[in-house]
Amino acid sequence: MGGMEVAKLRLPASLRRWPALRAAARGLAVVALLATSATVVRYATAAYTPPTSNIAITAHNLSKSGTKTVTATTETEICAFCHTPHSANTALGKPLWNRNSSGSTYTRYTSGSLDASNIVGGFNAQPAGSSLLCLSCHDGMVALGNVNVLRGQSASITLNNTNSGNMPTGVGAQTGFTRVIGTDLSNDHPISITYNSDLTTADNRGVAAAEELRRLDDSQRYPSGDPAAGSSSVIGMRSSGIKPLLPLEGTGKDGAGQVQCTTCHDPHITADKFLRLNRFQLAAPSTTGFDAENDQICLACHPKLGAAWASSAHANSVTADEVYTTEAAALRQFSVKGQVPAVWQVGCLNCHDTHSVQGSRRLLREGVNGDPLAISSGTAAGAAYQAGYASQTDNQVTSAVENTCFQCHRDAGTDSKGVKNALVAATGSTVPSIKSLFDLTYGMPIKTVDQANGTKEVHNIYTSDFLEDPVNLGQGNNANRHVECTDCHNPHRVRRGRTFVTTSSNTAGDDGALRTHTPGGKTGDLSTGNGNVASGVLRGSWGVEPTMPAITYTSWPSVPTGFDVKKGDPGSAAAPTTRAETLTATYLTREYQLCFKCHSNYANGPLATDFPALEYSGVNCTSRRCTPKTLANGMTRYTNVAAEFLSVTATDPPTTGTDQGEFANGTSNKGSACGGGDCEPRTTSGTAPDNGYNHRSWHPAVYPTGRDRAERKMASSGTINLMAPFAANIGIQTMYCSDCHGQESSWTAGSGPTAGTVQGPHGSSNPFLLRGVWDRCVTLDNVNQSTAAPGCQSGTQRRLCGTCHKPKTGNSNGGSGFNFNHVPDSDMSSIRCMVCHIAVPHGWKNKAFLVNMNCVGKEGGQTGDCVKAGGWGSALYAPPYYNGSMLLISSWARSGSWTDTSCGGGSMTSANC
Numbered sequence: 001m002g003g004m005e006v007a008k009l010r011l012p013a014s015l016r017r018w019p020a021l022r023a024a025a026r027g028l029a030v031v032a033l034l035a036t037s038a039t040v041v042r043y044a045t046a047a048y049t050p051p052t053s054n055i056a057i058t059a060h061n062l063s064k065s066g067t068k069t070v071t072a073t074t075e076t077e078i079c080a081f082c083h084t085p086h087s088a089n090t091a092l093g094k095p096l097w098n099r100n101s102s103g104s105t106y107t108r109y110t111s112g113s114l115d116a117s118n119i120v121g122g123f124n125a126q127p128a129g130s131s132l133l134c135l136s137c138h139d140g141m142v143a144l145g146n147v148n149v150l151r152g153q154s155a156s157i158t159l160n161n162t163n164s165g166n167m168p169t170g171v172g173a174q175t176g177f178t179r180v181i182g183t184d185l186s187n188d189h190p191i192s193i194t195y196n197s198d199l200t201t202a203d204n205r206g207v208a209a210a211e212e213l214r215r216l217d218d219s220q221r222y223p224s225g226d227p228a229a230g231s232s233s234v235i236g237m238r239s240s241g242i243k244p245l246l247p248l249e250g251t252g253k254d255g256a257g258q259v260q261c262t263t264c265h266d267p268h269i270t271a272d273k274f275l276r277l278n279r280f281q282l283a284a285p286s287t288t289g290f291d292a293e294n295d296q297i298c299l300a301c302h303p304k305l306g307a308a309w310a311s312s313a314h315a316n317s318v319t320a321d322e323v324y325t326t327e328a329a330a331l332r333q334f335s336v337k338g339q340v341p342a343v344w345q346v347g348c349l350n351c352h353d354t355h356s357v358q359g360s361r362r363l364l365r366e367g368v369n370g371d372p373l374a375i376s377s378g379t380a381a382g383a384a385y386q387a388g389y390a391s392q393t394d395n396q397v398t399s400a401v402e403n404t405c406f407q408c409h410r411d412a413g414t415d416s417k418g419v420k421n422a423l424v425a426a427t428g429s430t431v432p433s434i435k436s437l438f439d440l441t442y443g444m445p446i447k448t449v450d451q452a453n454g455t456k457e458v459h460n461i462y463t464s465d466f467l468e469d470p471v472n473l474g475q476g477n478n479a480n481r482h483v484e485c486t487d488c489h490n491p492h493r494v495r496r497g498r499t500f501v502t503t504s505s506n507t508a509g510d511d512g513a514l515r516t517h518t519p520g521g522k523t524g525d526l527s528t529g530n531g532n533v534a535s536g537v538l539r540g541s542w543g544v545e546p547t548m549p550a551i552t553y554t555s556w557p558s559v560p561t562g563f564d565v566k567k568g569d570p571g572s573a574a575a576p577t578t579r580a581e582t583l584t585a586t587y588l589t590r591e592y593q594l595c596f597k598c599h600s601n602y603a604n605g606p607l608a609t610d611f612p613a614l615e616y617s618g619v620n621c622t623s624r625r626c627t628p629k630t631l632a633n634g635m636t637r638y639t640n641v642a643a644e645f646l647s648v649t650a651t652d653p654p655t656t657g658t659d660q661g662e663f664a665n666g667t668s669n670k671g672s673a674c675g676g677g678d679c680e681p682r683t684t685s686g687t688a689p690d691n692g693y694n695h696r697s698w699h700p701a702v703y704p705t706g707r708d709r710a711e712r713k714m715a716s717s718g719t720i721n722l723m724a725p726f727a728a729n730i731g732i733q734t735m736y737c738s739d740c741h742g743q744e745s746s747w748t749a750g751s752g753p754t755a756g757t758v759q760g761p762h763g764s765s766n767p768f769l770l771r772g773v774w775d776r777c778v779t780l781d782n783v784n785q786s787t788a789a790p791g792c793q794s795g796t797q798r799r800l801c802g803t804c805h806k807p808k809t810g811n812s813n814g815g816s817g818f819n820f821n822h823v824p825d826s827d828m829s830s831i832r833c834m835v836c837h838i839a840v841p842h843g844w845k846n847k848a849f850l851v852n853m854n855c856v857g858k859e860g861g862q863t864g865d866c867v868k869a870g871g872w873g874s875a876l877y878a879p880p881y882y883n884g885s886m887l888l889i890s891s892w893a894r895s896g897s898w899t900d901t902s903c904g905g906g907s908m909t910s911a912n913c
Contacts (some may be wrong), residue, residue, distance in 0.1 A: 013493075047629075058267075058269070061892055063078045063081070064076050070161050080150055099131055100146070102139055102141035106185050106189070109190040110186065112462040114190065116194060116199055120204055124251070126192070128251040128258070131191040131192055134260075134267075137813065138800055139181040144165065144167065164743050167179070168180070191252060191260055194249055197215070197216050200215045203464065212223065212302065216235070237250060245299055264276060275297050280336045280349070285310035296349075305493075306493045307571070308493045313536070314351075316349065316504045317342070322343050322428070324425065325544045360866060392557065399454065401485060402446045402484060441764070443769070445482055446485070459482055459487070460472055465542050468542065489537055489593075490569075496537075497536035500533070500588075516756075517535040517591075519726070531734040531735075532736055533576075538591060540587075543590075544599050545563065546560035546563055546604050547560060556857065558646070563600070564583070567586070570587045592703075592736075592737055602642075609637070610635060611638045612867065613639050631775055634879030645699075650698075650705075651706070652703050653704060655707075693894050697849050701734065703734075704731060704732045704733060708731030712730070722874035723749065723750045724750055738761055740800075741771065743757075743765075744771050747771050748760060749804075767852075771803065773800060776792050778801065778836050779801075779803060779833065780799075781802050835885065838881045850889065852887060852889040853868070853876050853883070853885060854890070857879070889903060890902055890903060
């Protein structure tokens with residue numbers, strides 16, 4: 001038959017006496033007896049060999065001769081449990097079906113990203129075709145032995161090891177470790193959905209080159225020389241001479257091909273789970289097409305951009321080399337060639353299961369409330385397994401996406417009760433432990449209890465880029481504000497490396513060997529540092545680049561007027577090295593873009609009142625993420641971080657003669673970043689001196705500051721008032737949001753990110769997820785405040801700013817002349833930072849984040865733009881930016897040129913500086 005091979009069908013001895021079946025066994029027996037039989041066609045030029053068809057040795061042999069769990073007490077027929085040559089159930093159609101459907105109404109799978117529901121005839125209201133045949137046993141509603149005809153009459157066959165005659169529940173009816181599918185199919189792979197070009201176009205968002213869902217066009221057809229050249233080789237409808245590996249059924253509108261149970265399963269073959277193709281990955285995933293010999297069956301329809309998935313940290317055999325524990329592998333029936341598999345071999349099944357735990361969404365394995373890893377030590381059956389619980393109530397089967405990730409991303413080993421704490425073996429594991437970080441005092445609202453008053457999981461993506469509607473992020477309804485792992489990470493695209501363009505690697509000394517980023521450095525210069533280039537774990541996630549209005553200096557801050565959504569995988573593109581390249585890139589390239597999608601008016605609104613209120617212990621506290629008022633720096637709401645960082649006109653990299661927030665620095669007060677009507681600075685007499693030495697300031701998370709050594713009046717080399725890694729490339733360096741936000745142990749003062757320690761703002765012991773204490777008493781040095789002033793946290797180490805800054809005696813300004821010592825102290829190490837600097841140091845209207853009580857605007861609760869709000873010995877408490885501020889500035893001076901008369905209008909004292 002040309003390039004085709006047809007399997008010979010040998011009937012069991014007990015059936016050979018049936019003439020009709022003996023006749024059917026001759027010729028094309030597979031097609032004649034069962035239209036949904038095994039795939040018996042293979043590529044003429046490929047090495048792929050289809051699974052063997054031999055039902056007698058499979059779990060579907062329910063006769064007395066069966067060797068699996070459920071067997072008949074006396075019945076010797078094999079095919080009779082499903083088929084009859086006469087008096088078949090015509091209502092269910094072919095092939096000669098010998099059972100009745102339960103007649104149940106099924107709850108269908110759905111999600112915000114299911115594109116089948118958006119095309120004509122794409123989603124049947126109820127299962128159809130062969131799927132109904134499978135459900136007549138697997139929904140658990142009809143006894144397995146109830147057949148219509150047995151040797152000419154109705155019969156009920158007695159079976160052993162059933163659940164009162166029905167499908168046995170296995171480990172538990174609500175877990176993902178049973179094949180009692182039930183009538184609720186919301187946690188099962190969608191069936192009776194139309195698979196055509198309309199679907200693939202919709203799923204790939206109309207991009208011809210995209211392959212999130214395999215397309216049905218010439219690039220996915222048989223190669224020249226194969227049978228029926230030009231026909232689909234991977235998935236499609238069967239017809240004369242056309243035998244796709246995964247057959248669709250013509251059960252859709254006007255006979256359109258649909259995915260049914262038999263698209264992936266053949267009930268007669270000896271393969272694992274009756275799958276037509278590999279359950280596990282047997283070699284590195286193909287990057288150019290589907291390799292039927294080695295690729296996992298999921299990739300036949302869901303290639304996940306091919307190279308993007310194959311190069312990801314979850315599929316790469318170098319980085320995903322951790323091996324499952326024997327208990328976890330046994331419970332999940334994971335075995336590759338008789339061996340416990342590695343993570344890369346399990347592939348898609350690490351996170352997904354086509355028949356997942358009841359209550360989970362998007363087929364996520366163990367993605368429900370509870371601890372998904374309570375597996376009794378040494379007990380393969382998982383007696384202590386909790387995911388899904390024993391009964392089905394709303395709380396017990398509530399989706400919890402993070403638990404899917406926490407299967408592996410948690411502390412390895414065993415706990416005090418001998419319970420396994422991770423799926424992967426501890427020996428040699430480099431899997432980052434994340435779960436414990438969310439359990440710290442302060443953390444992202446990742447748990448269901450922290451979302452929407454703890455009753456539901458708000459997270460709901462609508463594309464393969466994991467996009468969410470701003471309303472889901474909190475816009476117009478702050479109760480929707482949430483975080484899930486996939487809000488920041490795309491597990492199909494992440495890489496282990498310092499930048500998103502790094503190749504995943506575990507090799508010592510290789511750039512990809514670390515799970516961290518390298519702050520500082522010249523923007524875009526990957527040889528000396530990565531600047532603010534997104535790290536490998538952020539590859540393929542999405543964020544926003546704000547569009548700012550024309551910056552003026554009569555008010556602060558300016559609010560972004562629009563947002564450019566950055567999404568998709570960058571492919572082979574390089575990291576942008578300039579601001580222009582950052583803006584034109586369609587995909588996420590900078591960490592701040594990820595943060596800004598929630599910490600801006602994109603997910604909130606233009607007004608301060610649009611942002612969520614901070615929750616305080618005992619006051620307005622509806623979750624465990626409550627911050628005591630004394631630790632909140634007087635803040636009552638979250639702020640527009642994007643507005644704070646971007647209320648400046650700057651260039652990246654800085655260019656001589658262009659605006660870096662200064663305008664005509666040193667020549668005129670016109671245009672200086674004063675935030676007041678006639679511009680500050682003001683003298684104590686209220687007149688505006690003709691200088692322009694003030695300018696806006698910002699931490700360089702978006703733009704570098706442009707303030708190099710020359711501008712800071714420092715020597716070209718030598719002492720600098722910054723510590724590593726920010727002591728190099730002064731003025732052109734950039735940083736990450738996660739340089740300040742994250743767990744304390746992930747940063748080493750004077751060095752930077754702690755190698756091998758998880759970076760990122762997952763959780764912290766401090767409010768605002770900061771690496772150190774940041775309250776009214778924070779100082780540069782690690783001073784323990786045993787007796788804290790009001791609004792301070794007592795008995796804690798104070799260092800936060802001092803992990804990067806060190807302006808002490810002798811190097812406070814790096815220049816000659818007046819040495820700014822903060823009298824009466826001998827240096828600045830124990831001065832409270834908020835006496836002089838703002839409480840939220842993202843960006844500010846004055847240089848060096850300095851407050852000026854001589855000129856306070858609306859940001860400090862004043863009616864005007866420049867109001868004198870303090871005097872000698874007074875302090876200003878006007879959150880969020882003023883918290884015990886005492887600094888009055890008489891006149892702004894160049895760096896290195898400040899004198900005692902610059903501050904407070906007279907000699908410096910502890911009262912005014």
